[in-house]
Amino acid sequence: MDRESGTAFLPRFDAQGLAGAIVQDEVTGEVLMFAFMDQEALDATRATGFAHFHSRSRGKLWKKGETSGHLLEVKAMLVDCDQDAFVLKVRPHGPACHTGERSCFYRQLGPGGLSRLD
Numbered sequence: 001m002d003r004e005s006g007t008a009f010l011p012r013f014d015a016q017g018l019a020g021a022i023v024q025d026e027v028t029g030e031v032l033m034f035a036f037m038d039q040e041a042l043d044a045t046r047a048t049g050f051a052h053f054h055s056r057s058r059g060k061l062w063k064k065g066e067t068s069g070h071l072l073e074v075k076a077m078l079v080d081c082d083q084d085a086f087v088l089k090v091r092p093h094g095p096a097c098h099t100g101e102r103s104c105f106y107r108q109l110g111p112g113g114l115s116r117l118d
Contacts, residue, residue, distance in 0.1 A: 004081050011042060012084040018054060019084050023096060026075045026089040032096035033104040035064075037086060049074055051088055070094030 003010045013019050018036040025032055035053040037045070040061050044052035048063075051072035055062040065071035071093040078087040097104040107114045 003083050009079070010083055011039070011079070012082060013038065014084070018056075019086060021051075021053065021086040021088055023051065023072060023088045023090055026091055030103055031105055032072075032090070032092060032102070042086075045074055045077070045088070051090060064096075065093065068094065068098075070096065072096065 002008050003012070011019060017038045019038075019042075021035050021037045022031060023033045023035070024030065036056060037052070038054040041052040041054050044061060044063070051064045051074055053062050053064060054060075063071075072088070072090040073093060074088050074090050076089040078089070080086070092102075095102050097106070099106075106117055108117055
């Protein structure tokens with residue numbers, strides 16, 4: 001019950017040691033990306049104020065924007081009721097998507113397939 005209604009931070013990770021994280025622009029509310037965090041990424045994010053994630057493809061810690069300079073400055077972090085998912089409200093320093101798009105969610109699915117959002 002402490003996890004669901006108390007004030008203790010008790011993050012819960014899945015069998016692979018991961019929890020989902022939605023990244024949202026703190027000003028506009030736009031969803032910028034989705035990634036996974038493990039304990040190491042969570043600790044690094046809290047310590048530095050910049051978003052870190054767990055790269056499943058590389059199997060290691062990943063600081064978003066480390067190479068491109070497109071960092072995500074974390075302004076607030078929301079935790080869901082079970083403490084197994086997070087919302088990071090960020091100030092983006094450039095595009096959030098590795099494709100160069102502002103958001104990773106730049107297309108929508110319709111009857112004819114995918115189309116760009118403008």
